[in-house]
Structure formats: C-alpha cells, structure tokens
Amino acid sequence: MKLTRYIVSIIALLLATSALACSCKENSEEELFRQAEYIAHIRVTGTTLRPIKDLYKESYYYEVKEDTPEYIRVSFDEIEVFKGPNNRPENLREFPFGPGNCMLGLQTGIEYVVYQTKASTSFVTFCSGSFGFFNREGTEVVPKLEKLRKWAKSAP
Secondary structure, eight states, rough: HHHHHHOOOOOOOOHHHHHHOOOOOOOOOHHHHHHSEEEEEEEEEEEEEEGGGGTTTTTGGGGSSSOOOEEEEEEEEEEEEEOGGGGSSSSSOOOOOOTSSSOOOOOOEEEEEEEOGGTTTTTGGGGTOOOSSTTOOOOTTTHHHHHHHHHHHOOO
C-alpha cells in the first residue's frame, strides 16, 4: 500500500514538473538564424524591474497577462553582431524568471547570445534560439559561435 502511494506521488510530481516546463516550437538552429532579424553576442550591463503598465502604450500590450505586474528591462553592450546590426533594440526585455515561462533569467555581467524577431518585441526567450554562457571557452558555446559566424558570412 505504501509502495503504491509512493509510486503515485512520483508520477504526480513528474507530471506537475513537465506541465511547468518551457515548451517551444521545434526549429533547427539554422531556421532560428534565418527567422531572426537581430542576433548578437552581448554582455548584460544592467537590469531594472519595471511595471508592466509601461508597455501598455506599445501596440502589443494586449498580449500581456493581467497577472504579470512587472517585467525586466535589460541594458546591454554588444560584443559581436551576427545579424541585423541596424535592428538593435534599445533595451531587451524579459519577465521575471519562473518555471515554464521560457525566460533566460538575464543577469548583469553575464554574456548571452540573443535572437530577436519583430514578433519578439525585444523579449528574450529560449524559444527564439537565445542562450547564455558564463565562459567564452565553454565546450558547447564555441561551436555555436563558430556556426553563427559561418552563417553570418553566407547570409544575404
């Protein structure tokens, strides 16, 4: 009897965890590159928690959920631009990091590669292809940066 309860508890926990996971449309890295209007290796220089009502004056405010009272405005320096240097957003944005919201949890002083499309409205998410790293020589990061450089050279 105890074993059955234990197994049911484990299954319930796994289901709850998967329900909170970030879910993105499956795209290849190359497709994400093609779809993006701006891709850059950046270093976050500052983050500011702002009231969501600041975004209401913008045309996409209707997409914001009423139970999300704040967003994070992110300032950054470009280290390397792979695509769309003329499409650089003034600031980046994200919602406070939480389970299932697909945000990166941008932190001051940390480097990231951000992908932006017009539809992203300067919000940074895993789904766009954006990723972060703490060490430029990381075994996963260097090949990704090399791919971006290669695709940037062959892009129209």
